[in-house]
Amino acid sequence: MTNTAPPPSPLDLLGRPTADRIGAGAHLNGFGGFHGGLTVALMAAAMRGEAPGLPLRSVTARFHRPISDEFRLETSLTRAGRSLTAVGAKAVTAKGMHVEASAVLGSPKAAEWAEFAPAMPEAPPVEECEIFAIPSEFVPISAYLEIRPVGPNRPYAGGKEPELTAWIRLVGDERPPDALRFILLMDALAPSYAAVLSTLALVPTVELTVRTGENLDRTSSPWILLRARTRSATVDGWVDExxxxxxxxxxxxxxxxxxxxxRTD
Known part of the structure; x- marks a missing residue:
């Protein structure tokens, strides 16, 4: 009798050394390819290896084409300064580079500058919100996500506002998110523009930037509340979210x- 190991989950991949080649299993796909947020989280993990001990402040990725095959990560140290360090990375398959990324790491000197942050929108507690089930055949990686929407807006429901708000966490994960899981979760909702669509149209990511705040290190819950809003959209299809x-x-x-x-094709 042969025991077949289950396919790796997002948490499995984030816990592995990023020097290894990464299998792009279809169970981890988002819209049409390996999930973008998971890709960026893995690239961030690899880039942190170039600057061990420094906290991640920002990561930006540009998606040139979907990943559907095994890939590897290549990193390079761009600049190492006293306060800030910059690192670059590429996700490469046998067909060439698919995603390129850059990260800013560092720890400025302690100071007492005035703090500003967006106020949290009104939201019921997590346990009062119903689970929103995304068909796994449509977005396979959704099997690893628990999403509980807040408010009336839903993807592809023909609403008036291009905004989505929801509590979200990784299924079965009781730990508060670290920087890598946070990057993954920040790309876990449907595109906010989909809230005003009534028919299926894909709205893939061209560029994603995630910036972590200091409160991330202090949070104690696995749940985070996400609010995604389309700031602007053009008649030819560009969306700023x-x-x-x-x-x-x-x-x-x-x-x-x-x-x-x-995209409609």
Missing amino acids: EIDAWGPDGAHLGSAQQLRII
Whole structure:
């Protein structure tokens, strides 16, 4: 009798050394390819290896084409300074580079500057919100995500506002998110523009930037509240999206920006 190991989960991959080749199993696909947020989280893990001990402040990735095959990560140290360090990375398959990324790491000197952060929107507690099930055949990686929407907006429901708000966590994960899991979760909602669509159109990511806040290190819950909003959209399909995240205590955990493009083919 042969024992077949289950396919690796997102948490399995994030816990492995990033020097290994990564199998792009279809069970980890988002829209049409290996999930973008998971890709960026793995690239961030690899880039942190170039600057051990420094906290990650920001990571930006540009997606040139979907990943559907085994890939490897290549990193390079761009600049090492006293306060800030910059690192670059590429996700490469046998067909060439698919994603390129850069990260800023560092720890500025302690100071007492005034703090500002977006206020958390009104939201019921997690346990009062119903689970929103995404068909895994449509977005396979959704099997690893628990999403509980807040408010009336839903993807592809023909609403009036291009905004989505939801509590979210990784299924079965009781730990508060670290920087890598946070990057993955920041790309876990459907595109906010989909809230105004009534028919299926893909809105893939062209560029994603995630910035972590200091409160991320202090949060104690696996749940984060995401609010994704389309800031602007053009008639030819370019979408500028902003995303903010809070813990259940109202502390702002970080933010993200996405450049998307609407596609019907």
